[in-house]
Amino acid sequence: MLEKQEILYVAAEAYKRSGLVLSADKGYLLESRLAPLARAEGYASIEALISAARREGSDRLLWAITEALATHETFFFRDNTPFDLFKQDILPVLSRARGNAGVLRIWCAACSSGQEPYSLAMLLEEERARLGGLRVEIVATDMAPRVLEKAKAGLYSQFEVQRGLAIQRLVTHFDQTGDQWRIKPNIRQMVNFQKQNLLENFASMGKFDVIFCRNVLIYFDAESKKKVLSRLSQQTASDGYLVMGAAETVVGLSSDYVPVEGRRGLYTQVGNAALKTAAA
Structure with missing residues (x-):
């Protein structure tokens, strides 16, 4: 389970980059969307991914996190x-x-x-x-x-x-x-x-x-x-x-x-x- 401090950090970075608003109670969303990214980036856990982003100040990682959190739901002729x-x-x-x-x-x-x-x-x-x-x-x-x-x-x-x-x-x-x-x-x-x-x-x-x-x-x-x-x-x-x-x-x-x-x-x-x- 992500700590509140980690959620707030990710939420602040995502907001700064994309305008996406994530409240502190969205830990479940972060976990479901960041788990695949953590694996793809070679980290043992979401916590390790976030820690690396904070420690390195990695703009690439922070953008990857932001993209993973954004909703990309779409389909052809959506809503008609x-x-x-x-x-x-x-x-x-x-x-x-x-x-x-x-x-x-x-x-x-x-x-x-x-x-x-x-x-x-x-x-x-x-x-x-x-x-x-x-x-x-x-x-x-x-x-x-x-x-x-x-x-x-x-x-x-x-x-x-x-x-x-x-x-x-x-x-x-x-x-x-x-x-x-x-x-x-x-x-x-x-x-x-x-x-x-x-x-x-x-x-x-x-x-x-x-x-x-x-x-x-x-x-x-x-x-x-x-x-x-x-x-x-x-x-x-x-x-x-x-x-x-x-x-x-x-x-x-x-x-x-x-x-x-x-x-x-x-x-x-x-x-x-x-x-x-x-x-x-």
Whole structure:
């Protein structure tokens, strides 16, 4: 059993690096998620792993601990609603606004192992006839190099492709490799994966028409949420949209975004003239 002092140390380091909030009663979570890391790093116990990180001041070990504690739960077309909103509401409005020769920029923040951006890429490929000459850029980011490498590879187990993925899409957009499935090159090439921590400056990424930031901020405290939302708004086009998880909200946290009426989890910039069009 981890000592309270060890839990508090790990919690403080994880918060500093990722904004992840862990209370002192989360010892069971630390033990379940750090045990595999301790073994992989060659330590006899979690206590030995934490002791080494403290003693050496090892940034590598502390980042590895932070990554292990972060929740990377994701699957293809997760929750369905955000993808329906994108296809039925966001895409028609923005494709008209950007025009036939325009560019639609999409950012999937905290993309984990890539299922969300690849879901969007599949959807856009299926809607290509409706897009005309509109070009699409999908940028997907995560702070964890390990999951980013998996995302870039686009290789998934049978269990992973069965979660949320219709058989027709599996056959159309994947190639079978033994007992695994690999995203086809045309879909993989649509997504640009990059390392990015939401707590760090991301202004250099430029403006986006749609930002997917789902089921991430629920792990942050109120102050961190406000800071991230403020910076996200600066990267959102004036007529752009923010897509959040069903259990998340900007209410009381941001004065830059407003909810799109009748569209759960969908927000737009204050003053967006296309708001009524999207909500109609």
